[in-house]
Amino acid sequence: MTPVIEMRHIGKVFPPNVVALDDVSIAFEEGEIHAVVGENGAGKSTLMKVLFGSEQASRGEILYHGQPANFRSTRDAMAGAQGEATAPGGIGMVHQEILLIPEYTVWENVVLGVEPVVAQGWRGRLLGQLDTQAARARVQAKISEFGFNLDPDALVGDISVAARQKVEILKLLYRDVSVLILDEPTAVLTPQEVPQLFNELRRLRDKGKTILFISHHLDEVLALSGKVSVLRKGRMVGTVDAATTSQAELARMMVGREVIFEQHKVPVQPGDMVLEVRGLSVLDENRKERLRNVTVHVRAGEIVGVAGVEGNGQFELVNVIMGLLKASQGEIVIAQHNVAHQSILERREWLAYVPQDRGRQGGSLNASITENAIMTHHRLNPDLVRASGWVLDWSRARQFAQALRQRFGVVMDTPSDPLRALSGGNQQKVILGREMSLDRPLLLLDQPTRGLDVGSMEAVHDEILKMRAAGKAILLISADLSELLELSDRVVVLNRGEVVADVPTAETDREQVGRWMLEGRDVAGD
Amino acid sequence: MRQKILSSLIGVVIALGLGAIIMAIQGYNPLETYGALLDFSALNSNAFPTTLKNAVPLILTGLSASIAFASGPVNLGQPGQLVIGAMFATVAGLALDLPPVIQVPVLLVMAMLGGAAWAGIAALLRRAFNMSEFIVTLMLNSIADLLTAYLIAGPLADRNAGSPTSAPIAASGFLGTLGPINISVLIVAVTFVIVWFVFTRTTAGYEWRMAGQNELFARLGGCAVNRNFITVMLLTGALAGLAGGLVVMAGPHRFLRGLGANYAWDGIMIAVVANNGLLGTVLYGLFFAMLQTGALGTELITNVPGEFTQVLQAIIVLVVVAGRVYLARLLDQLSARRLGQRSDIRRQISDA
Numbered sequence: 005m006t007p008v009i010e011m012r013h014i015g016k017v018f019p020p021n022v023v024a025l026d027d028v029s030i031a032f033e034e035g036e037i038h039a040v041v042g043e044n045g046a047g048k049s050t051l052m053k054v055l056f057g058s059e060q061a062s063r064g065e066i067l068y069h070g071q072p073a074n075f076r077s078t079r080d081a082m083a084g085a086q087g088e089a090t091a092p093g094g095i096g097m098v099h100q101e102i103l104l105i106p107e108y109t110v111w112e113n114v115v116l117g118v119e120p121v122v123a124q125g126w127r128g129r130l131l132g133q134l135d136t137q138a139a140r141a142r143v144q145a146k147i148s149e150f151g152f153n154l155d156p157d158a159l160v161g162d163i164s165v166a167a168r169q170k171v172e173i174l175k176l177l178y179r180d181v182s183v184l185i186l187d188e189p190t191a192v193l194t195p196q197e198v199p200q201l202f203n204e205l206r207r208l209r210d211k212g213k214t215i216l217f218i219s220h221h222l223d224e225v226l227a228l229s230g231k232v233s234v235l236r237k238g239r240m241v242g243t244v245d246a247a248t249t250s251q252a253e254l255a256r257m258m259v260g261r262e263v264i265f266e267q268h269k270v271p272v273q274p275g276d277m278v279l280e281v282r283g284l285s286v287l288d289e290n291r292k293e294r295l296r297n298v299t300v301h302v303r304a305g306e307i308v309g310v311a312g313v314e315g316n317g318q319f320e321l322v323n324v325i326m327g328l329l330k331a332s333q334g335e336i337v338i339a340q341h342n343v344a345h346q347s348i349l350e351r352r353e354w355l356a357y358v359p360q361d362r363g364r365q366g367g368s369l370n371a372s373i374t375e376n377a378i379m380t381h382h383r384l385n386p387d388l389v390r391a392s393g394w395v396l397d398w399s400r401a402r403q404f405a406q407a408l409r410q411r412f413g414v415v416m417d418t419p420s421d422p423l424r425a426l427s428g429g430n431q432q433k434v435i436l437g438r439e440m441s442l443d444r445p446l447l448l449l450d451q452p453t454r455g456l457d458v459g460s461m462e463a464v465h466d467e468i469l470k471m472r473a474a475g476k477a478i479l480l481i482s483a484d485l486s487e488l489l490e491l492s493d494r495v496v497v498l499n500r501g502e503v504v505a506d507v508p509t510a511e512t513d514r515e516q517v518g519r520w521m522l523e524g525r526d527v528a529g530d
Numbered sequence: 531m532r533q534k535i536l537s538s539l540i541g542v543v544i545a546l547g548l549g550a551i552i553m554a555i556q557g558y559n560p561l562e563t564y565g566a567l568l569d570f571s572a573l574n575s576n577a578f579p580t581t582l583k584n585a586v587p588l589i590l591t592g593l594s595a596s597i598a599f600a601s602g603p604v605n606l607g608q609p610g611q612l613v614i615g616a617m618f619a620t621v622a623g624l625a626l627d628l629p630p631v632i633q634v635p636v637l638l639v640m641a642m643l644g645g646a647a648w649a650g651i652a653a654l655l656r657r658a659f660n661m662s663e664f665i666v667t668l669m670l671n672s673i674a675d676l677l678t679a680y681l682i683a684g685p686l687a688d689r690n691a692g693s694p695t696s697a698p699i700a701a702s703g704f705l706g707t708l709g710p711i712n713i714s715v716l717i718v719a720v721t722f723v724i725v726w727f728v729f730t731r732t733t734a735g736y737e738w739r740m741a742g743q744n745e746l747f748a749r750l751g752g753c754a755v756n757r758n759f760i761t762v763m764l765l766t767g768a769l770a771g772l773a774g775g776l777v778v779m780a781g782p783h784r785f786l787r788g789l790g791a792n793y794a795w796d797g798i799m800i801a802v803v804a805n806n807g808l809l810g811t812v813l814y815g816l817f818f819a820m821l822q823t824g825a826l827g828t829e830l831i832t833n834v835p836g837e838f839t840q841v842l843q844a845i846i847v848l849v850v851v852a853g854r855v856y857l858a859r860l861l862d863q864l865s866a867r868r869l870g871q872r873s874d875i876r877r878q879i880s881d882a
Contacts, residue, residue, distance in 0.1 A: 017870035019862030062870030326750060349752035357750065365750055368743040379740065379751035382733055395732050 006070045007031035008214055009055065009095075009183065014064035016050055024050040025061070026238040032183075037205065037215045039225040039246070042235035043258055043429075043457030048218045051235065052185050055216075056097045057081035068095070082179050096176030097185040102168045102192065106161030111143040113160055114175050146178050151207065166197040170204070177208075184208065186217040190224055194313055195485060195518040202228050220457065222251040234258055259459040270473055274493070275304035277337075278354075278445050278477035279325075284334035286320045286501075294320040295501045298334070302477040304445065307468070309492030309509070310481045313521050317501040318481050322360075322450055325479075327351050339445050352380055356439040360450040360481075362428065366435040369424040373416060374398075374405040376423050377438050384442065404441075412437040413463060429460035436464060440471060447471055447478045453487060465491060485514055499524040537857040538810070541850035542817075548849070549842045553834065563832045567839070570827025571820040579710045583780060585819035586714045587612065590773035591797025592804070592811040593725055594766040600729075600806040601738035601762045602745060602755075607652060607667030608770040608794035610674030611645035615771020616778045617678050618644030620785040621686070623699025623778070633702040638717070638775055645771015646764040648674060653763035657756065663763065675790075682785055695786035705780040714780035721772065726808055738762055770794060796843075803850050818843060 009032040016025040025047045032038050040048045053059040055066060057075030066073050075081040075095075082094040104113045120135045120142070122128035128135075143156045152170050160168060169192060176184055186205075190198050205215055205228065219225050225232055226246050234241040234257040241257045279302040286295040295317045302308045312318055323329040325336060327348040336343050338354040359365035367376040378401045381388055388400050405419035412433045416426055423431055436452060449468070453461045468491060472478060482488045488495065489509055497505040497520040505512075505520045550560035571581045591608040598605035619641040626633060652666040679694065688697040705713045729735040741748035741755045749755050773793065778785060800818060804810030821843055825836035 015870060017866045019859070019866035022866075023869070062867070328749070347752075347754075348749060349754065352752045359750060364744070365746050368740055368747050370743055371740060375736070375740065378736075379747070379753075382736060383752055389733060393733060396736055398731070 008034040008069060010067040011051070011055060012065050012067070014051065014054060014066070015062045016047075016054060016059065017062045023238055025054070028064075028235070028238070028240045030233055030240060030243070032214060032216060033231075034182075034214050035209060035212055036231060037209050037217070037229045039229040039232045040216065040218050040235065041220070041222065041225055041232060041254060041258060043237075043459055046235040046258070046457070047238040048235050049187060052097065052187065052216065052218060055081075056095055056185055058097075082176075082181060093180045093182030095183040095185065096179060096181035098169070098172045098176065098187065098189065100188045100191055102165070102172060104160045104168055104171060107159065109157050109159055110154055110163075110171055110174075111140045111156040113171055114143045114146075114156075114178050115139045116175075118179060143174070143178065146174060150174075150177060150204070150211070152204070165192045166194075166201070169193070169201070173204070173208075182212070183214045183216065186215065188218055188220065190219065190221055194522060195514060196522055198224065222254050222458075225254070226251065236260060255458050258457070269469060269491075272305040272473060272475075272493075274306040275475060278302055278304050278339055279479060280335075280337040281321075281325070282335045282337070284321075284324065284336065285332050286317075286324055286329060287332045288320075293501055295324070295331075298498075298501070298503050300479070300496055300503065300506075302446070302479050304475045304477050305472055306494070307472050307478040307480055307492045308494045308496060309488040310479065310496050310498060311485065311488055311517050311521055312498035314483065316521075317498045318450075320501070321498070322357075322448065322481065325351075325355070325448060326357055349383060352384060352442075352444070354444055355446040355448060356442040356444045357448045358436055358439050358450060358452050360454065362431050362435060367423050367431065370422050372420045373414075373423055373426070373434060374401050374419040376434055377401070377405040377408055377419070379438065380442060381438070408434065408437040408441065411441075412467070429456045432456055432464070433460065436467065440467060445477060447476050449478060450481045451483060452480070453482075453484065461487070485517060489514060489517070497521055533858060533861060534805075534807075534810075536861075537854055538850060540857060541853050542846060544853070545842070545846040545849040548845050549838075552841065553838070558832055558834050563828050563834050563838075566827035566831035567821070567824030569824075569831075571824035575710075577823065579707075579712065579715075581816070581819050581823040582715045583712045584823050585816050586712075586718050586776050586780070587773040587793035588797050588800060588819055589718055589812050589815035590721065590776070591770050591794040592800035592815045593722065593808065594769035594773075595798045595801035596804065596806040596808060596811045597725065597729060597738075597769075598762060598766040599742070599801060601742040601758070603653070603656075603759055603763050603766075604662075604664040605649060605652070605667055605763060605766050606664060606798060607649055607670050607767070608773075608797055609790055610667070610671035611648045611767045611770035612774035612777070612794045613674050613678045613790045614648040614774070615641040615643075615645035615768075616774030616785055616789055617681065618771070619703075619775035619778050620696050620699055623703040624686070624697060627700040627702055630702040633700065634705065634779070637699075637703050637779060638772060641771045641775025641778075642768035643771070645774065646768040648771070649763045649767025650760075653760045656763075657760065678785065678789075679787070682787065686785070688784070693787060696784050698784045699778065703779055704783055705776070712780050714776040717772075717776060721769070722808075722812060725769070729808060734758070734761070770797075773797075799843075799847055803847050805854070 011028065011030050014025050014028045017023050028047070028051060040051065042048045050059060054061045057078045057080055061074070082096050120138045122133045122135045127133040140156055147154050147156065152174060154167060154170055154174065160171060169189065173184065189201060193201060209215055229246045231243055232246050232249065232254060233243040234254060236258055279300070281298060281300040284295055284298040285293060288294050298317070298321065300308065310318060310321070320329060324331050327346065331344065338351065341354065343351050363369055378388055381404070382396060388397055388404065389395060390397050402419050408414065409416060414430050414433045414437070416430060423434065426434065439447065452468070453464050456464065468478065480488065480492060492509050494506065494508050495512060495517060496503055497517060499521065504524050546564070553560045553563055570577050572578050591612060594608050595605065619637045622637050622640040626636065628636065648670060649667070652663045652670060655661040655666050656663045682696050683694040686696040688695050707713065708716060729738070737748060737753040737758055741753055741758060745755055774790065777789060796818060800814045801811055804814045821839040825839040828834040828838060829836045
């Protein structure tokens, strides 16, 4: 049976000299769910983008339904095979970031770009007046056909993230694609929403669609897909049946060596209280309470994990501790110092911070690696400065950057390269290394392994546990529940700005934490 | 770095080529014209020192703009800061007559104070009321122009002169030459070294640059971003003010009408063309000074109107700035295509 898609000897070089794909050949069968996995920078997104037409391959060819089809643009890809009388459907992609217009309704978003115009007369042909009735009806028909639970008239800004993702999928189905590519589809979903998505994808497969998806989550990959292909450093390592493989084997193919999945935590006796947040309340500019009466404790040698659906107060909690936001009520005490009125620099005496967003908060992408590495150290580390702190010693700064490279295994050319020259994982290592080297009693980590691959994640978890063993207090905020439960000694769950649970990790599990995240306090009590 | 120089050179060459075409269409001889331009700006014995002297306000206002833009504050008030600085130097030069070794530094400091104070108004309004310094500095330019025009037509007017101008400053404030080179040029050279050192080698300069690239990152890292904002506004205002003082002291020795001319606007433009790089600003400043000084030559030798160099300046700005991004992308793509064609691609990234 001819594979529906065949990619042969694909090569892709990004200007000026980044080899993203090197002689990759892969085939996809019709009606299968096929996962593509690999570390960050392995090339899986690039491979899918080449297939989808948003990137052009430097070498190689693509066959779609047996016909050559090097799509020049995504419109071509969605239109399908070229020059066919009975053209089979095209190829569509759902990206990781949901790109919809919040002010438009569901049906308006779905038809955007292929709007039906009024058929009769000059209004249709000349002015292109929208046939809103027909558009709405067609979208509703698609919703019913595939059994999605969507209201075509709902405003996209009002519906949940999971529903928005469904709208993205609906957009492709509306255009009658027969191949759907999904990029990290579960990244935006809570644990409870994932099975629903999988059911929908299985239904689509049963209707004859082919589904390709990229994912980091090996457990989900094994649960959903029929076949799994592994890329490593731009090369195809192999394709295996999901039924006969394991997470460990996939990880080994991805990284090239054995990967430890479960960290073994050394029991550590928690010491003094390092972070005490008491009765904290924070209002936003509309005087709405984003945090209400929040109390969190972290002791030395302890990791407290904060779980919660994004938007339930984690952003405010982090920013109040850091000093970007003011609390309307409550106290923050770090290492016995009441920091409520202290500047960020003064707080940095006690706290190191790895922010959520590498590019917007954690570093300057255009600045050199050295310049990024010495932030905050330039004020707190007397070794890096001369003339009582007025002049920077750049040679010592470079040495510091090299030391970071050694200790944290950062893959880089030279420290004077800009930060943007590094892969996401290595950028994160620079930022983590910088903050951990500050050696402050409290370490605030916000999504420390977001976007990192299995190998880097393992290294970062290792470092976090070393900090814990060294007696640091760690507040860890993470959307990755496995990571959170694996690393934390205690779990705090935020829901609508309130702490709805504060329990030792050993006394709870994934399902219960997921329930707290979605529903808040148990009706039956804590 | 090499790519930056290459793209600048290509841009300038293309611009000169376009200028040659324009001249040829009009019936002038491009080669002879460029030759005359070069002659009158660099080759003649008197030419290069004149070019250097003309470059003084361009370089200083250019540095003022470059440092401000690269550090966050959008200081577009160099024109106003320049004339206020010139006015402060003029008033001090009229009121004092100390020995030159004291008079000159005092006048220079007054010029810098004037520029700093003028920029400080915008900084204050920003800190107190969150008013955009972009707008405020621009508006202050007009106020400065009108204020100084009033002063030289009224309270400070020289009754003996035929047009609005102040009286000449005390002779002890005149800047003469050291050999062929005007002292103002040496002052600029020293200023550049100091500014370069502060911007690239000090903790403060590091904080400014980081805040200019990513303010949130600098803030989270503990930089005193708000305080640095004010410092940078004051410092860049002082640089523009210094330019004004030097123009008076090395030039007409009085504040006459039209003193500021287009220097500061050209300076801002130079900063943009140089993409806020310090050395680039100096080099472009020199280059533009050459064009402006050489304009006399084009008029005398080939009858090309002096305004033509302004046309040339404009073309250079357009080509270099607009072409910068495309050129960089083009060079990258060529390099990528070459690498992609090879059938034995090997990645240079070592195993993590």
